[in-house]
Amino acid sequence: MTRRTRRPAGVATRIRTAVWMAAIVLFAAPAVAQNPHQGMGQGEVSDVPPGPASIIGQLSHPDGNDLTEGATVVLYALASDGSPGMRTTHVDITGGFSFSQISNASGITYLIGASYRGVPYGERATFEAGQSELRVEIEVDDPSTDASRVTVSSSSLRLEWIGSSLGVEEIHQLDNPDDVVVYAAPNEREGAKPAFRTKLPAGAERIDTSLSGVSAGYETGDGELRFWGPIYGGGFELRFRYLIPIPRDHTGAIDLRWPLDMGSRDATVVFPPGGPTVSVTDAPRDRGIETGEGTLRSIDLGPVIRGRGIEMAVSLPAMSTDRSAISIPRLDYWLDADDTFLQVNVEANFEVAPGAHLAGRPDAPLLTFALPPGAEVLGASSEAQDLGVIPLEDGNLGVLGPLSPGKSGFAYRYRVAVQNGRPALDIVSPAAVGTLNVLIADNGVVIDTERLHRRRPFRQTTRVYLHREAFAVEEGEVVSIALDLIDRGRVDPRVHLFATSAFAALGVWFMVSPLARRSAAGRGEYERARIRSEREIVYQAIRDLEHDNETGKIETDEYETMRADLRTRGLELLQREKDATSSAAPADAEPAKQAPATQGAGALGQAPAAQGAGFCVQCGTALAPSWRFCANCGAGRPGAGETPT
Numbered sequence: 001m002t003r004r005t006r007r008p009a010g011v012a013t014r015i016r017t018a019v020w021m022a023a024i025v026l027f028a029a030p031a032v033a034q035n036p037h038q039g040m041g042q043g044e045v046s047d048v049p050p051g052p053a054s055i056i057g058q059l060s061h062p063d064g065n066d067l068t069e070g071a072t073v074v075l076y077a078l079a080s081d082g083s084p085g086m087r088t089t090h091v092d093i094t095g096g097f098s099f100s101q102i103s104n105a106s107g108i109t110y111l112i113g114a115s116y117r118g119v120p121y122g123e124r125a126t127f128e129a130g131q132s133e134l135r136v137e138i139e140v141d142d143p144s145t146d147a148s149r150v151t152v153s154s155s156s157l158r159l160e161w162i163g164s165s166l167g168v169e170e171i172h173q174l175d176n177p178d179d180v181v182v183y184a185a186p187n188e189r190e191g192a193k194p195a196f197r198t199k200l201p202a203g204a205e206r207i208d209t210s211l212s213g214v215s216a217g218y219e220t221g222d223g224e225l226r227f228w229g230p231i232y233g234g235g236f237e238l239r240f241r242y243l244i245p246i247p248r249d250h251t252g253a254i255d256l257r258w259p260l261d262m263g264s265r266d267a268t269v270v271f272p273p274g275g276p277t278v279s280v281t282d283a284p285r286d287r288g289i290e291t292g293e294g295t296l297r298s299i300d301l302g303p304v305i306r307g308r309g310i311e312m313a314v315s316l317p318a319m320s321t322d323r324s325a326i327s328i329p330r331l332d333y334w335l336d337a338d339d340t341f342l343q344v345n346v347e348a349n350f351e352v353a354p355g356a357h358l359a360g361r362p363d364a365p366l367l368t369f370a371l372p373p374g375a376e377v378l379g380a381s382s383e384a385q386d387l388g389v390i391p392l393e394d395g396n397l398g399v400l401g402p403l404s405p406g407k408s409g410f411a412y413r414y415r416v417a418v419q420n421g422r423p424a425l426d427i428v429s430p431a432a433v434g435t436l437n438v439l440i441a442d443n444g445v446v447i448d449t450e451r452l453h454r455r456r457p458f459r460q461t462t463r464v465y466l467h468r469e470a471f472a473v474e475e476g477e478v479v480s481i482a483l484d485l486i487d488r489g490r491v492d493p494r495v496h497l498f499a500t501s502a503f504a505a506l507g508v509w510f511m512v513s514p515l516a517r518r519s520a521a522g523r524g525e526y527e528r529a530r531i532r533s534e535r536e537i538v539y540q541a542i543r544d545l546e547h548d549n550e551t552g553k554i555e556t557d558e559y560e561t562m563r564a565d566l567r568t569r570g571l572e573l574l575q576r577e578k579d580a581t582s583s584a585a586p587a588d589a590e591p592a593k594q595a596p597a598t599q600g601a602g603a604l605g606q607a608p609a610a611q612g613a614g615f616c617v618q619c620g621t622a623l624a625p626s627w628r629f630c631a632n633c634g635a636g637r638p639g640a641g642e643t644p645t
Contacts, residue, residue, distance in 0.1 A: 048077035048085035048110075051103030053127060057136040058095055059114055065095030068140060073097045073114045080107035104132055116140040118185045118216075119230045143183035143230060147195040150182055150231055151175050155264035155304075159271045159278060159314060161357075161404045162386050165243040166254065166276065166314065168204075169211075172196065172238045172264070176231045183217070183229035194219075194226040196238060199259040204242040206382075211239035243386075246316070246402075253313040263306035269299040275404060277315045317357045319402060323366055325356035326403070329434040331473075334465075336441040337423035337483050341415045343378075344425065349409040358403040362390065365398030370428040372416045380412040424482040433473040440466040444486040451479045528580045535573040542566050 055075065059068040068091050077085040091097050091114070102110075104127035113122035121138050151174070158169040174196060176182055184192050200207070200223055207225070209218040218240070219226040227238055246254065260267065271278050273295060278286070286297045301310060327350065334345035348369065352358060360366040371377070373395070380389060387410055388400035397412065416425075427436070438452055442464040452468035459465075470479060542563060549559040 046085050048075055048087050049079065049103035049105065049108060050101055051105065053102050053104035053132045054098060054100040055102065055110065055112065055125065055134045055136060056098045057112060057138065059091045059097065060095060060137055060139045062141060066093050068095045068116060069093045071114055071116055073112065075099045076111040076113070078109050112136055114138055114140065117143060119143050119181050119183050141180065143181040145184040145188050145192050147182050147193050149177055150195045152262050152264045154266040155260060156268045156270060157258050159276050161275045161316060162243065165245050165386060167241065167243055169239070169241040173235060174231050174238055175235045176233055179233040181229065182231040189228060195229050195231050196227040196262060197224060198261045199224045200242065201244055201256060203244055205245065206243045208241040211241060212237065253315045256312050256314050258310040258312065260304050260309055261307055264304050267301040267304045267310065269301065269312065271297050273297055278312055280310060280312045319357055319359040321360060321364065322356060322358065325353040325358060326366060326431055327351050328431050330437070331433045332437045332439065333427060334439050335425065337418070337443065337445065337485065339421055339485055340418055342418055342423040342425060343413070343415045345411065345413045347409065347411045349407065351407045352403050352405050354405045356405055359401040361400065362392065362398065365392065366401050366403060367399040367430045368392065369397040369430050371396050371414060372425065375414045375416045378413040378415060381410050383408070383410040384412060422482055422484060427479040429473045429475055429477050431475050434471070436470040436473045436479060438468045438481060440483065442466050446484040446486060447481065448484065449481040452481060528577055531573050531577045531580065535570060535577065538566055538570040538573060542570070
């Protein structure tokens with residue numbers, strides 16, 4: 001089966017773009033994807049999935065395939081689960097290339113891309129059922145630097161309010177009536193005419209030219225933006241974005257000019273309802289349009305001649321200080337500790353109610369994120385600037401806004417020195433939080449916290465994170481967490497586990513033993529309390545052992561042996577507690593007539609039912625003789641069809 005690819009045009013543009021982006025990742029830097037949580041690990045882009053199939057390709061040039069010798073070809077694989085893979089090769093003197101030992105499984109899409117004289121070409125390919133060889137031909141040609149026939153068929157300007165700035169996105173459809181790609185390499189631009197150019201508004205910043213996937217063809221400077229291609233036959237959609245800062249003391253409308261230096265056969269201004277309001281002199285009234293994002297407002301300007309430009313006034317809604325319009329559905333804390341520093345990465349996601357436009361002051365911020373005393377701020381995401389995040393006089397971080405309706409958020413990082421060898425953190429909620437997540441890098445730690453409950457740990461890249469969670473955290477509530485560091489390199493898990501249980505039981509004994517001086521009538525009660533405390537310690541040891549097995553700290557065979565030992569010990573304690581309970585009543589009345597204790601079973605799940613009320617094996621609540629389940633926690637009663645763990 002052979003696929004022949006001519007110079008891409010029309011809908012193939014996005015496929016080419018994806019291939020070229022993959023090539024740029026490989027050429028510009030090592031194929032490394034940085035974890036979004038800085039300082040928390042990173043992973044490399046892997047090879048394409050292995051298998052028995054191959055792709056055989058030809059890079060063809062009209063003046064001879066030998067002209068393509070040495071060109072780099074990128075194979076980018078995207079599996080159905082979203083996991084990527086990448087491999088590269090080079091073209092031989094005949095223009096041929098191949099990728100062997102790759103998977104032909106269904107659900108894998110391959111993008112084959114080649115860059116010739118700075119212009120990317122490419123094709124999408126998938127294997128059919130039972131197919132093991134795929135042939136691809138990609139035609140390339142020398143680009144032209146003559147952009148005189150490139151025109152703009154349509155232009156769109158979208159405005160939105162982003163924090164303390166006016167966000168502007170421009171989309172221009174460029175038409176190239178020829179079959180030759182228009183592109184000027186950096187060394188060919190002296191004295192040449194760019195395919196597209198436009199002036200930028202005064203103060204424009206944070207210019208993002210990656211939206212079209214060909215940011216290497218852009219240039220900015222001298223107050224304007226230039227695009228040198230590539231523009232394939234059939235056209236190209238050019239997209240870029242920038243911000244215009246809004247002074248905090250600004251009132252009234254903002255005057256904005258859209259230059260349209262190359263003109264456009266159809267121009268449109270778009271803005272969301274409830275955001276900035278746009279008016280254009282002598283323009284038709286705006287109308288509502290339905291998009292994938294909902295309803296937007298649109299002003300259709302029609303044809304605009306070259307260099308005429310559009311003058312418009314942009315009005316922002318009135319500001320409010322109503323903090324009740326802000327909700328925080330989720331707040332994430334990522335912790336990484338050693339015996340020197342505790343590093344904290346915070347991700348705050350908040351939402352502003354519809355119709356609310358908020359702005360605060362340094363002495364009255366909209367939100368305050370508390371930092372521990374002596375904390376060293378390491379950085380913040382780019383969204384922090386848009387949301388007006390500033391350091392406050394008390395050392396905390398304040399969000400001043402402006403905040404527009406909808407969802408937003410930012411991230412920041414800091415570290416704090418560890419005191420007394422025990423990392424600890426008090427999290428103060430800046431507002432009511434729906435879900436508070438605390439994720440702790442498992443470097444060998446024991447977590448001490450009362451407000452947070454345990455969730456299953458998970459692995460991200462090469463690291464394991466312990467997960468703690470709290471719901472419905474109130475504004476100003478303090479959630480405390482402390483970490484005890486464990487030197488796992490020197491302590492065997494078995495030794496650590498039983499040592500912890502032994503010392504804890506010993507501590508309980510020393511607290512209870514002075515009470516043994518009391519009357520013989522009270523000894524049974526204190527003995528039961530001592531046994532119950534030791535039994536709870538064993539149950540906690542079982543839970544810790546299961547966690548160590550889940551996170552790979554202990555081998556499975558050793559885990560099973562240790563768990564069996566602990567279960568046996570737990571049952572013995574349970575039986576001793578039942579025996580002490582059943583003999584307590586006659587012992588109080590007639591100490592000399594106590595019945596001998598019944599011997600405990602040797603394995604959990606084989607214990608005889610308690611003769612008296614008994615106690616729940618999970619929470620210690622007294623059980624009536626007729627109960628099969630605990631009324632407090634719902635745990636099954638031993639011997640009644642349920643087996644405690």
